[in-house]
Amino acid sequence: MSYINRGVPGIDQYLPLNEPDIGAAYSKETHPQNAELPELFKPIIIRGVKFNNRIFVSPMCQYSSDDGHATDWHFVHIGGYATRGAGGICMEATAVVPEGRISPQDAGLWTDSQIAPLKRIVTFAHAHGTKIGVQLAHAGRKASTIAPWVRTTTARTTTAPKYTADKEDGGWPDEVYGPSDIPFSEQFPQPKALTEEQIEVLLDAFAKAAERCKEIGFDFIELHGAHGYLLHEFVSPLSNVRTDQYGGSLENRLRFPLQVVERVRGVWDKPLFVRISAADWAEGPEQDPSTGEWKQWGIEQSKVYVGELKKLGVDLIDCSSGGNWVQQKFTLGPGYQVPYAEALKKAHPDLPIGAVGMITEPEQAESYLREGKADVVFLARELLRNPHWPIIAAEKLGAAIKPANQYERAFIQVILPARQ
Numbered sequence: 103m104s105y106i107n108r109g110v111p112g113i114d115q116y117l118p119l120n121e122p123d124i125g126a127a128y129s130k131e132t133h134p135q136n137a138e139l140p141e142l143f144k145p146i147i148i149r150g151v152k153f154n155n156r157i158f159v160s161p162m163c164q165y166s167s168d169d170g171h172a173t174d175w176h177f178v179h180i181g182g183y184a185t186r187g188a189g190g191i192c193m194e195a196t197a198v199v200p201e202g203r204i205s206p207q208d209a210g211l212w213t214d215s216q217i218a219p220l221k222r223i224v225t226f227a228h229a230h231g232t233k234i235g236v237q238l239a240h241a242g243r244k245a246s247t248i249a250p251w252v253r254t255t256t257a258r259t260t261t262a263p264k265y266t267a268d269k270e271d272g273g274w275p276d277e278v279y280g281p282s283d284i285p286f287s288e289q290f291p292q293p294k295a296l297t298e299e300q301i302e303v304l305l306d307a308f309a310k311a312a313e314r315c316k317e318i319g320f321d322f323i324e325l326h327g328a329h330g331y332l333l334h335e336f337v338s339p340l341s342n343v344r345t346d347q348y349g350g351s352l353e354n355r356l357r358f359p360l361q362v363v364e365r366v367r368g369v370w371d372k373p374l375f376v377r378i379s380a381a382d383w384a385e386g387p388e389q390d391p392s393t394g395e396w397k398q399w400g401i402e403q404s405k406v407y408v409g410e411l412k413k414l415g416v417d418l419i420d421c422s423s424g425g426n427w428v429q430q431k432f433t434l435g436p437g438y439q440v441p442y443a444e445a446l447k448k449a450h451p452d453l454p455i456g457a458v459g460m461i462t463e464p465e466q467a468e469s470y471l472r473e474g475k476a477d478v479v480f481l482a483r484e485l486l487r488n489p490h491w492p493i494i495a496a497e498k499l500g501a502a503i504k505p506a507n508q509y510e511r512a513f514i515q516v517i518l519p520a521r522q
């Protein structure tokens with residue numbers, strides 16, 4: 103019997119091999135406590151790709167890219183999740199064209215030189231058994247804005263009088279586009295309405311970015327259809343007042359996002375997720391009860407949209423809300439968006455649905471899955487506070503889940519087999 107500290111095979115450096123993968127459950131033969139796994143730790147297979155558990159890192163802009171290229175910040179930040187037990191990591195909103203970035207330091211995938219730094223991150227995640235994807239995005243009328251910590255210093259000692267990144271701030275305020283020429287607010291750039299020719303160029307850009315994702319080796323792509331960015335702007339009657347084939351009826355408003363999905367699905371055969379905002383949170387009803395006119399975006403149209411996405415081969419809906427109406431009003435609280443995920447799940451029971459938004463407690467997350475409100479959970483701020491959340495959640499829920507070899511001594515109580 104040899105006692106070799108084995109490395110991950112097939113990579114160009116020594117990295118200790120984890121068995122099982124980090125974030126995966128030990129077998130119930132060695133760990134009787136895993137006979138009945140919590141839902142959070144049951145693997146999920148989506149289009150043939152196995153995610154070791156159902157805890158996903160929600161996409162989070164880092165405003166830390168170098169002309170759209172991932173930097174060492176991304177390697178460390180995302181690498182930290184790959185070594186701490188998340189079932190899947192969705193990298194931040196990544197623009198398919200430079201003018202589709204939210205801020206000048208946003209991530210991009212519009213040119214081949216952006217492939218290598220992302221490939222390094224993906225290779226590292228895979229060496230630790232963690233699945234990783236990217237959120238392809240276009241910020242639409244909310245592009246060319248200044249990074250949050252520049253706008254308002256964290257200690258709130260200064261606040262810029264604007265959101266727009268002007269030319270002197272590294273922005274492109276004259277090249278901001280949306281479905282219509284309606285700005286998000288007075289403090290945001292004045293958008294121009296996209297022409298049909300420009301829409302064609304964008305469809306190509308999404309497809310080319312998806313091709314680059316293949317070369318990088320991502321396990322899934324998520325399309326950013328939420329938070330008032332371009333795809334959401336097209337579906338909402340508040341931001342889309344076009345009179346051509348891309349505006350007016352629900353069918354027309356859905357056309358652009360569905361074409362994006364079609365083009366990406368055409369070149370990408372791995373899992374495809376779409377994040378949607380299920381509501382605009384504007385005043386008044388979604389639909390005028392007397393005329394039937396859709397007044398704002400909401401859950402009823404979202405159900406129809408998700409049905410169309412499903413027909414085009416979308417594998418998971420990541421259900422968020424808001425971001426398209428500057429005066430939006432909603433009550434924040436634990437799981438505040440989960441009722442939308444639940445409504446979509448009820449309407450489309452066979453389609454995996456992700457819940458997101460103020461999910462912080464293991465028992466809370468577990469209850470959403472157990473009650474059939476969602477199939478996976480996406481966590482953002484709680485994972486910023488505590489990247490070790492997946493392993494700590496395992497401990498709280500009584501499951502034996504693999505931490506990184508190097509961190510095992512901090513989690514002895516999680517990995518010891520229960521006495522029978």
Ligand SMILES: Cc1cc2nc3c(=O)[nH]c(=O)nc-3n(C[C@H](O)[C@H](O)[C@H](O)COP(=O)(O)O)c2cc1C
Nearest residue numbers: 160161162163194195458459460461481482483484
């Ligand atoms: C720093 C930060 C950056 C974010 N960037 C993105 C993004 O790139 N794409 C996106 O869809 N949502 C983004 N979000 C929203 C989160 O993914 C998530 O939906 C939201 O924070 C609610 O989840 P939470 O309560 O777990 O934080 C961001 C949130 C934070 C805190």
